[in-house]
Amino acid sequence: MESGDALDPVRESRGPGSVLPPAPPPAVGWSAAEPESPAAAGPAAPPSRPASLRAPIAGHPSVGPVGLCIVGCGRFAMFHARAARRLRPRVALSFASREASRAEACRRRFGGTAAFGSYEAAAEDPRVHALVVCTPHHLHLEHVRLAARHGKAVLLEKPIARTVVEADELLRVARGAGILLLVGENFHFMPAFAAARALLRRGAIGRVRQVLVAARGYRRPTGWRCRREETGGGLLIDGGVHWIHLLRDWGGAIATVSALAPPRLFPEAEGEDTVFLLARFESGAVGLLANSLATPRLPRWQWSWVSGDGGSLGVDSLGRTLWLRARGDSRFRIFLRDRRGLAAQLTEFVAALQEGRPPLLPAESTREDLAVVRAAYRSLETGQPVRVADAS
Numbered sequence: 411m412e413s414g415d416a417l418d419p420v421r422e423s424r425g426p427g428s429v430l431p432p433a434p435p436p437a438v439g440w441s442a443a444e445p446e447s448p449a450a451a452g453p454a455a456p457p458s459r460p461a462s463l464r465a466p467i468a469g470h471p472s473v474g475p476v477g478l479c480i481v482g483c484g485r486f487a488m489f490h491a492r493a494a495r496r497l498r499p500r501v502a503l504s505f506a507s508r509e510a511s512r513a514e515a516c517r518r519r520f521g522g523t524a525a526f527g528s529y530e531a532a533a534e535d536p537r538v539h540a541l542v543v544c545t546p547h548h549l550h551l552e553h554v555r556l557a558a559r560h561g562k563a564v565l566l567e568k569p570i571a572r573t574v575v576e577a578d579e580l581l582r583v584a585r586g587a588g589i590l591l592l593v594g595e596n597f598h599f600m601p602a603f604a605a606a607r608a609l610l611r612r613g614a615i616g617r618v619r620q621v622l623v624a625a626r627g628y629r630r631p632t633g634w635r636c637r638r639e640e641t642g643g644g645l646l647i648d649g650g651v652h653w654i655h656l657l658r659d660w661g662g663a664i665a666t667v668s669a670l671a672p673p674r675l676f677p678e679a680e681g682e683d684t685v686f687l688l689a690r691f692e693s694g695a696v697g698l699l700a701n702s703l704a705t706p707r708l709p710r711w712q713w714s715w716v717s718g719d720g721g722s723l724g725v726d727s728l729g730r731t732l733w734l735r736a737r738g739d740s741r742f743r744i745f746l747r748d749r750r751g752l753a754a755q756l757t758e759f760v761a762a763l764q765e766g767r768p769p770l771l772p773a774e775s776t777r778e779d780l781a782v783v784r785a786a787y788r789s790l791e792t793g794q795p796v797r798v799a800d801a802s
């Protein structure tokens with residue numbers, strides 16, 4: 411799949427096989443009352459959170475548009491810039507790059523209000539209320555620290571960090587500074603996946619028993635993506651973390667994982683290029699993720715399915731279609747707008763900032779996605795199933 415690597419979400423299950431909201435508050439801070447999507451959510455009350463997360467969130471300090479600065483003007487930053495353009499005049503967009511000329515070129519291209527030749531200059535500028543951090547994974551903690559020092563909100567690209575230990579430190583920094591942190595797990599906001607979540611919660615296919623996620627394609631990694639130290643691994647922590655989010659969205663919390671990878675296809679890349687991951691959900695359901703960027707000549711149109719005791723629900727890997735096949739309720743839907751969910755994600759971020767509330771997708775949930783990745787890496791090393799709770 412293309413590395414506008416799309417897709418994500420997350421919900422915990424109530425009990426074995428259930429797709430209903432959980433009785434106790436989930437460990438990831440997921441709310442049973444969480445609305446399905448920003449559009450469906452409206453101005454709903456913020457989700458209830460564990461006591462540890464009830465720190466106040468610094469709100470947007472002034473009237474007028476929210477000053478959003480895109481930090482790191484690489485490939486995916488351009489996707490955010492296009493989404494942000496759609497939010498005008500609610501946002502005033504600016505760009506920060508290590509190269510002033512690159513930031514200025516983006517400002518001109520997207521009609522921004524300012525361009526900064528360093529990330530620090532953007533963070534300290536009073537016109538900037540929030541940073542949209544689009545830098546490599548090894549810099550995520552550093553750039554959240556930068557935002558925290560200046561009291562700025564952060565929309566941080568996924569994954570939250572390279573390790574669970576690093577993620578916990580990042581969460582501690584954000585909480586300590588009282589800043590809003592939304593991790594850019596855009597699968598959560600993709601219209602097709604949000605619609606799937608709503609159907610599952612409504613019990614459209616009954617109790618979830620099986621999840622089969624297929625996301626295989628071909629893309630040779632380049633630059634920092636070839637270096638384990640900078641990515642934190644290989645494919646699974648990069649594009650794969652989205653699909654893990656989808657697994658958890660459909661099947662609930664994951665208890666254990668086993669992972670296998672074939673020998674690498676690209677000698678220049680240190681991390682894995684293909685992973686097959688078998689998951690045991692806490693509910694007792696099972697899931698399989700087949701994820702690869704080293705599978706030549708496959709069609710990009712692939713389907714992932716979640717099956718319950720009353721039917722099956724599928725989405726295609728590009729988030730264009732949803733197919734429900736259930737007793738008394740079968741339907742096929744096509745999604746054309748905001749397919750990656752980036753405008754919905756940014757809308758939620760800006761709304762949370764203006765309302766001084768936590769985002770609908772808690773950063774702690776993306777920490778759980780990472781824990782599954784890390785457990786899978788441990789399983790690749792040991793050849794054994796690994797408990798997600800033991801991941802570091």
Ligand SMILES: NC(=O)c1ccc[n+]([C@@H]2O[C@H](COP(=O)([O-])OP(=O)(O)OC[C@H]3O[C@@H](n4cnc5c(N)ncnc54)[C@H](OP(=O)(O)O)[C@@H]3O)[C@@H](O)[C@H]2O)c1
Pocket residue numbers: 413414415416417481482483484485486487506507508509512543544545546547549567568569594596633634648
């Ligand atoms: N949600 C999704 O679907 C999705 C898709 C793709 C990527 N992403 C995520 O977005 C983030 C950026 O990925 P990308 O594909 O946009 O990467 P990229 O094209 O390599 O851009 C990264 C940018 O970070 C800045 N940077 C700062 N220090 C750097 C360093 N030491 N090495 C390299 N770049 C550095 C650079 O911008 P300046 O030179 O302008 O400062 C660079 O252009 C990652 O977290 C990635 O996982 C998410």
